[in-house]
Structures are given as structure tokens and as C-alpha cells.
Amino acid sequence: MIQIGITGGIGSGKSTVCKIFTSLGIPVHDADAIAKEIIVKDVDLIQSMINNFGKETYSEDGTYNRAYIANIVFNDQSKLDKLNALVHPKVIEYSRIWASNHQHLPYVIKEAALMFESGSYLQNNFNIVVESPIDIRIKRICTRDSVNEETALKRINSQLSDEERRSKADLIILNDDAHSLIKQVINIHQNILTKNDPR
Secondary structure (H helix, E strand, O other), X not given: OEEEEEEOOXXXXXXXXXXXXXXXXXXXXXXXXXXXXXXXXXXXXXXXXXXXXXXXHEOOOOOEOHHHHHHHHOOOHHHHHHHHHHHHHHHHHHHHHHHHOOOOOOEEEEEOOOHHHHOHHHHOOEEEEEEOOHHHHHHHHHHHHOOOHHHHHHHHHOOOOXXXXXXXXXXXXXXXXXXXXXXHHHHHHHHHHHHOOOO
């Protein structure tokens, strides 16, 4: 079985690309969704989060205070690095277990925003980067997260640049409203099924 990693900057449209793969019958492991799940369920992680970021990290009912943490980590690279160091190892382990349950399939997709930063891309046979123009990304982030353009740009700049991601990518998917996402995904899908290579 082949593991394909899909990543890209915030607002690039990774999830949209993954939905197309899902429509083709390919299972997608959403590492970011898993991170959101374990951050409120894993007792050790919860305690580590409180120790590092304060009791305000969680409300009295156990809800994760995402806005509070985002305000901290997107303004301090060392805090962002600490957050990733706490969460990523647990997500990577969960991903490993998930992949082992799909050995009968020709390939699976693993989606993660910080795939290169966490080092989890090394588990994949191939890595695909989704790229989108920065003005489109800013608009998506503002609409999705109800933030202003300055905040959206700050979040974009807190991550790797497109150039840094491209240097580690085996393939690029362009999500720029000019190239058909469906055609790009189907081409990759057919290449994997016929020659075990998405390129």
C-alpha cells in the first residue's frame, strides 16, 4: 500500500482536494481533526497543555479554548514550536495505527497542515503540496475563521513558505481558480493505480 501525504499552507484548500480523493473511494486520514480530538481526550496531553499555556487553555466544561491558544502561538514562534512538540508525536502515532488498518488498499491519503514541520512526511511514499495564491488564501481564512486580513496574513507567515514546502514536495496541486482540481486529482489517482506513482 502506498501512503500519499497532502499538505499546504493555511487556506490553500487541502481539505477540498482531499474530498475529491474521498469521492474516488480513497480513505483520507485527517491529522488535524485527530489533533483536535486528542487535545480534549488525552489526559496526559491536557495536563501538558495546561502546564505550558495556563489553565485558560480549557474551560470549566473541558472545552479547548482554541482562540486563546491561537492568540498565543501565532504571536510567538517558540510557543508555536512548543505546541507542535506536544501534539505532533501523539498524532503521528495515531496515524501509524490508522495506516496499518488499510493495507489492503492500493493507496491512502494522509492530510496534515504541518506535515513537513512535524517530520511525519517521512512516513509517506510521496508528498503532495496544495498551493493557492496568497490573496485567495487570505480571503478563505477571513471567511472561515471570522478574522481580519492582518490576522490571516500573520497566520500564513507563521508557517513554512510555499518555496520551503515545494522543496520537499513530489508533486504540486494548483488551487488557483484557473486549473481544475478535479482533473488534477483524477490524473494523480490514475497514475497511482496504473504505475504506483502519482507523478
